[in-house]
Amino acid sequence: MTQDEMALALDALALEYGVRAAAVPVLEFAHPRAEEETRENIVTGVRAACAQAAEAMQIVRALIAQSIDRVRPLETGARAAEARSQRMHLDDLEMKTGLADAKKFCAALIADEKRLAKAIATKRSTETEWRKHAARAHASGNADLDRRCSAHADAHATTAIAIAEQSPALTTVVAEFKVLLRRLNDRVEIIGRDQALRGTSSNSH
Numbered sequence: 001m002t003q004d005e006m007a008l009a010l011d012a013l014a015l016e017y018g019v020r021a022a023a024v025p026v027l028e029f030a031h032p033r034a035e036e037e038t039r040e041n042i043v044t045g046v047r048a049a050c051a052q053a054a055e056a057m058q059i060v061r062a063l064i065a066q067s068i069d070r071v072r073p074l075e076t077g078a079r080a081a082e083a084r085s086q087r088m089h090l091d092d093l094e095m096k097t098g099l100a101d102a103k104k105f106c107a108a109l110i111a112d113e114k115r116l117a118k119a120i121a122t123k124r125s126t127e128t129e130w131r132k133h134a135a136r137a138h139a140s141g142n143a144d145l146d147r148r149c150s151a152h153a154d155a156h157a158t159t160a161i162a163i164a165e166q167s168p169a170l171t172t173v174v175a176e177f178k179v180l181l182r183r184l185n186d187r188v189e190i191i192g193r194d195q196a197l198r199g200t201s202s203n204s205h
Contacts, residue, residue: 106178
């Protein structure tokens with residue numbers, strides 16, 4: 001039975017059971033090889049995103065540590081004060097640039113998390129529709145159509161499960177990254193206030 005023949009058979013079943021054509025969604029036929037590739041691509045993509053996130057979090061942790069370790073022995077003299085000011089300015093630029101990059105990366109992770117959730121929902125919804133068609137085919141005594149519909153449902157269900165198994169890892173990474181991002185943002189704000197106070201103090205002298 002070809003896809004076109006299946007589609008016609010499903011349309012006939014829908015009419016038989018009084019389901020309006022407009023209420024029948026266009027079903028995605030599940031090709032075994034295509035579904036397998038979909039699962040592999042998603043799993044590989046999530047693992048790659050988690051690995052990149054781990055590297056990015058190391059950089060963020062280093063920036064946080066650097067911000068905490070900013071206190072240096074106070075040199076004396078105008079030249080030493082100028083050099084210290086230049087170092088602090090460069091540190092501030094690095095921190096702000098790092099924060100901006102971290103925010104972009106976190107936004108990308110959140111978008112990946114949402115896409116993953118949407119993919120799971122889509123696959124499960126498609127599986128449900130195929131189950132409905134299989135049930136109608138079974139009730140009509142069409143064993144071949146029942147088997148084919150069930151096979152498509154099973155394929156989408158397997159993909160949904162494979163995606164869902166990757167979801168917790170990405171969710172954990174996103175949560176950890178958000179915590180680090182807040183810490184880095186707090187450090188940047190503290191440094192900014194400190195710089196402002198130093199500037200006010202130096203101007204008053």
